[in-house]
Amino acid sequence: xxxxxxxxxxxxxxxxxxxxxxxxxxxxxxxxxxxxxxxxxxxxxxxxxxxxxxxxxxxxxxxxxxxxxxxxxxxxxxxxxxxxxxxxxxxxxxxxxxxxxxxxxxxxxxxxxxxxxxxxxxxxxxxxxxxxxxxxxxxxxxxxxxxxxxxxxxxxxxxxxxxxxxxxxxxxxxxxxxxxxxxxxxxxxxxxxxxxxxxxxxxxxxxxxxxxxxxxxxxxxxxxxxxxxxxxxxxxxxxxxxxxxxxxxxxxxxxxxxxxxxxxxxxxxxxxxxxxxxxxxxxxxxxxxxxxxxxx
Amino acid sequence: xxxxxxxxxxxxxxxxxxxxxxxxxxxxxxxxxxxxxxxxxxxxxxxxxxxxxxxxxxxxxxxxxxxxxxxxxxxxxxxxxxxxxxxxxxxxxxxxxxxxxxxxxxxxxxxxxxxxxxxxxxxxxxxxxxxxxxxxxxxxxxxxxxxxxxxxxxxxxxxxxxxxxxxxxxxxxxxxxxxxxxxxxxxxxxxxxxxxxxxxxxxxxxxxxxxxxxxxxxxxxxxxxxxxxxxxxxxxxxxxxxxxxxxxxxxxxxxxxxxxxxxxxxxxxxxxxxxxxxxxxxxxxxxxxxxxxxxxxxxxxxxxxxxxxxxxxxxxxxxxxxxxxxxxxxxxxxxxxxxxxxxxxxxxxxxxxxxxxxxxxxxxxxxxxxxxxxxxxxxxxxx
Numbered sequence: 064x065x066x067x068x069x070x071x072x073x074x075x076x077x078x079x080x081x082x083x084x085x086x087x088x089x090x091x092x093x094x095x096x097x098x099x100x101x102x103x104x105x106x107x108x109x110x111x112x113x114x115x116x117x118x119x120x121x122x123x124x125x126x127x128x129x130x131x132x133x134x135x136x137x138x139x140x141x142x143x144x145x146x147x148x149x150x151x152x153x154x155x156x157x158x159x160x161x162x163x164x165x166x167x168x169x170x171x172x173x174x175x176x177x178x179x180x181x182x183x184x185x186x187x188x189x190x191x192x193x194x195x196x197x198x199x200x201x202x203x204x205x206x207x208x209x210x211x212x213x214x215x216x217x218x219x220x221x222x223x224x225x226x227x228x229x230x231x232x233x234x235x236x237x238x239x240x241x242x243x244x245x246x247x248x249x250x251x252x253x254x255x256x257x258x259x260x261x262x263x264x265x266x267x268x269x270x271x272x273x274x275x276x277x278x279x280x281x282x283x284x285x286x287x288x289x290x291x292x293x294x295x296x297x298x299x300x301x302x303x304x305x306x307x308x309x310x311x312x313x314x315x316x317x318x319x320x321x322x323x324x325x326x327x328x329x330x331x332x333x334x335x336x337x338x339x340x341x342x343x344x345x346x347x348x349x350x351x352x353x354x355x356x357x358x359x
Numbered sequence: 360x361x362x363x364x365x366x367x368x369x370x371x372x373x374x375x376x377x378x379x380x381x382x383x384x385x386x387x388x389x390x391x392x393x394x395x396x397x398x399x400x401x402x403x404x405x406x407x408x409x410x411x412x413x414x415x416x417x418x419x420x421x422x423x424x425x426x427x428x429x430x431x432x433x434x435x436x437x438x439x440x441x442x443x444x445x446x447x448x449x450x451x452x453x454x455x456x457x458x459x460x461x462x463x464x465x466x467x468x469x470x471x472x473x474x475x476x477x478x479x480x481x482x483x484x485x486x487x488x489x490x491x492x493x494x495x496x497x498x499x500x501x502x503x504x505x506x507x508x509x510x511x512x513x514x515x516x517x518x519x520x521x522x523x524x525x526x527x528x529x530x531x532x533x534x535x536x537x538x539x540x541x542x543x544x545x546x547x548x549x550x551x552x553x554x555x556x557x558x559x560x561x562x563x564x565x566x567x568x569x570x571x572x573x574x575x576x577x578x579x580x581x582x583x584x585x586x587x588x589x590x591x592x593x594x595x596x597x598x599x600x601x602x603x604x605x606x607x608x609x610x611x612x613x614x615x616x617x618x619x620x621x622x623x624x625x626x627x628x629x630x631x632x633x634x635x636x637x638x639x640x641x642x643x644x645x646x647x648x649x650x651x652x653x654x655x656x657x658x659x660x661x662x663x664x665x666x667x668x669x670x671x672x673x674x675x676x677x678x679x680x681x682x683x684x685x686x687x688x689x690x691x692x693x694x695x696x697x698x699x700x701x702x703x704x705x706x707x708x709x710x711x712x713x714x715x716x717x718x719x720x721x722x723x724x725x726x727x728x729x730x731x732x733x734x735x736x737x738x739x740x741x742x
Binding site for chain 2: 294
């Protein structure tokens with residue numbers, strides 16, 4: 064039993080964070096370069112979950128939490144799942160379904176989308192060209208379909224859990240980003256002749272953000288290991304990770320805006336990017352109550 | 360990273376389970392204080408004789424010298440077997456003993472540690488005072504040095520088990536005119552010394568588990584100072600950081616039993632059909648799982664580096680608040696039957712009422728949030 068990253072994993076996490084800081088800074092999230100995906104691809108993040116790489120879920124969760132911290136393209140989630148279970152290469156868009164409506168996120172240049180319907184991961188064939196428009200999350204495009212697209216299910220039932228796990232990792236990263244943004248601002252912003260982080264009203268909001276992020280991250284690690292070990296209760300642990308990570312991302316993003324005050328409500332400042340990403344992630348394989356209450 | 364246990368650890372778990380299944384007392388821990396203390400002592404002695412006391416304490420002081428992972432396995436099986444709360448031995452096992460292991464002299468350790476493990480000496484904690492609660496550095500109880508003794512005057516409050524304790528971990532001011540964290544000392548106080556009087560305080564749950572303690576020219580040998588005169592703050596903090604690290608593992612593992620019992624109760628009495636109750640149970644089941652994950656993460660950190668990580672204070676805060684949510688759910692599932700509670704009952708209602716202590720004792724939830732904000736996030740110190 065060991066739930067701390069080993070030296071190789073620590074090195075991967077810091078290399079990922081370094082690259083993201085240089086090439087995918089949150090400050091530039093609204094005007095990302097057109098070849099960002101090619102750069103990500105060239106760095107190996109799209110291929111790393113391919114079957115020949117034999118990457119364990121624990122290491123994958125660590126890397127995806129870092130990518131999520133920088134609000135990386137959401138198609139990385141669907142592409143990772145398609146690579147692992149279907150040996151697909153290239154960009155696979157992320158599909159979100161609700162009732163008869165299917166939304167394709169990050170679909171430009173993709174011919175396939177991946178999403179989960181009734182606990183099964185499905186691959187959808189996309190028409191070309193896709194008429195995508197901007198979405199709530201400024202880093203993501205959306206295309207809506209109210210007619211069914213031709214699709215097939217991925218045979219392995221674990222693919223749906225895999226998508227839920229990496230989406231939880233993205234949400235943990237988003238929760239971390241919001242926490243750090245708030246704490247950073249609370250140190251430099253002064254009112255009443257002192258940093259606002261001096262006041263317990265602000266300090267305790269930030270502490271709660273740290274608690275939510277730590278709780279969600281711990282469960283993410285456990286869930287990743289449960290999936291790696293093929294444990295029977297892996298589905299429960301992944302659902303628990305997703306539930307806690309979604310809450311941490313959303314609640315931390317909301318608190319971050321409050322800590323920032325007026326500037327936090329603007330388009331110009333960064334906090335709304337975390338909020339919008341957190342809302343988006345809530346629709347990616349949400350944790351069902353029944354999965355959390357299942358009898359072991 | 361992995362969540363598996365080695366074959367040796369799995370065998371150890373089997374050993375724990377077998378012994379507990381054969382030995383856990385069938386009768387409940389008595390609620391009456393005098394009977395409870397006899398029960399606690401007898402159970403602790405039984406644990407010691409069978410080699411289950413102080414699993415990760417050093418062998419030379421009566422412990423087993425095993426790893427913290429084995430300690431966790433023991434506590435997990437202990438909770439699953441519904442073994443009794445260690446009760447009055449809590450302070451000795453979880454505060455006094457670990458502080459002595461870290462800070463005391465050989466003589467002090469050799470005399471006290473085996474007696475704690477055998478359940479022969481009951482300990483209490485003398486930290487809080489009427490004027491020093493969250494602001495612990497405001498301690499006023501003082502000891503004047505006279506020859507090779509301290510002459511102690513003052514009072515302590517919220518002292519759990521003071522009325523039955525043999526020994527106390529007493530933090531007091533030993534340097535006249537000193538202020539705040541300076542000039543404090545951590546001493547071993549014999550609770551049977553003349554000049555000590557104890558006024559038990561009844562809790563809103565009906566139990567009399569804590570007390571106010573008065574010191575009137577109490578003579579304590581200077582040899583009872585632990586960690587050196589004037590170093591009391593540092594010694595006391597070593598206990599508190601232990602508490603915030605691994606001292607609450609028993610509570611953490613107990614929660615995983617409690618949530619399963621709540622879900623079973625809600626299914627049995629039909630309240631699970633209420634969407635809000637079902638949702639809250641689902642949420643808490645996820646949170647309890649996360650507490651286990653955090654505990655394992657913290658223990659992994661201890662195994663790797665020798666000490667708990669900076670997030671240990673997060674576990675303490677989250678576990679205490681989750682415990683209260685679980686207790687609140689238990690009374691919610693009871694419905695109006697909650698109103699039938701009377702002092703003397705030992706049930707979900709008394710647990711709920713006692714449970715308020717979790718976010719007050721050992722550093723209130725607000726103090727914990729200050730610590731997290733300042734030490735984890737680097738926010739400016741407000742005090």
